[in-house]
Amino acid sequence: MISSPPIAVPLAPENFTYVCELLAREAAIVIEPGKEYLVETRLGTLASRRNFSCANALVAQLRTTPGFLTPLHREAIDALTTNETLFFRDGAPFDALRDHIIPQFRLNNPGRPFSLWSAASSTGQEAYSVAMLLAEHFPGLPTTLVGTDLCAAVVARARTGLYQQTEVSRGLPPSLLSKYFQPVKDGWQLVEDVRRRADFIELNLAKPWPILPRFHVVMLRNVMIYFDLETRRRILNQVKQVLEPGGYLCLGGAETTINLDPAFEPVPFGRATFYRVV
Structure with missing residues (x-):
């Protein structure tokens, strides 16, 4: 049975407040007043998928279990988490890795593996961009690439290396598409040699972290802006x-x-700025 689209009912103020408090508590993400439409749209899509009449009905269900997170809470948090990403996003940081940081690392650490953490990796484009960069320019360099994200669903998708045509058309040079992807039904899949270079795990940056290895580069891009001041400093x-x-x-x-x-x-490295501990 195909569910009907949710009724376009504005999100009640008390439900918007509840959602804001839920995201702040569980993900340290701040939703400012005036973002009601964003919440309504994303929860409306989830409401339709889960056969609720509207976003308000979905939030009403969430509020029936105060102090306890259900799978539906997790789906709501995932729906409200920004997953915008693309291959080689912004360009300059990858140029800095290729032209400065990785050559400097190889010069100062002959024989040592290079390690990089993509700390808000979404569906994997950032980590796989680094993997392709390494394969193209540093093929013999041992590496450890780790991608993490709050959302279990996007972590699972990143592991597959599967992307739609619209996703490989954004930021990915055609030469790399033909070299490192194979056409599959409904899209493209990264070749196994690239996929196995990166490991993806679920990790909530706002909660206590598990024991992590040390990394030569941590990419934490376009996520700190969603956190409150205390969380930014703690991270x-x-x-x-x-x-x-x-x-x-x-x-x-x-x-x-x-x-x-x-x-x-x-x-500074050209148009990119990295940060180093003094």
Whole structure:
């Protein structure tokens, strides 16, 4: 049976407040007033999929279990988490890795594996972009690539390396598409040699982290802007614990460590700025 589209009913103020508090508590994500339409749209889609009449009905169900997270809570949090990503997003950070950071690492650490953490990897495009960059320019370099995300569904999808035509058309050079992807039904799949270079696990940056290895580069792009001030500072402090000495942190173009953690200093590489612990 095909579910009907949810009725377009504005989200009640008390339900919007509940959703904001849920995201703040479980993911430290701040939704500002005025974002009701975004919440209505995303929860409306979930409501339709789960056969609720509207987003308000879905939130009413969530509110029946105070203090206890159900699978439906998890689906709601996942629906409200921004998953925008594309291959080689913004370009300049990948140029910096290719032209400066990785060559510098090889010069200073002959024979050592290079490690990079894509800390908000969504469906995997960022981590796989690094994997293709390494395959193209540093084929003999041992590497450890880890991608993590809050959403279990996108982590599972990242592991498959499956992408639709619209996704491989955004940011991915045609030469890399033909070299590292195979056509499959409804899209493209990364070749196994690239897929096995990256490991993907579920990790909530706003909650206590599991024991992680140390990394030479941590890519934490376009996610800090969604956190409150206290969470940003706590995450930066934790990043310092997993960075190798001399390692680099990469943030989004609109993000910085300035006024958050004085231990980091900006290091420009062309059009990209990375951050290093002083």
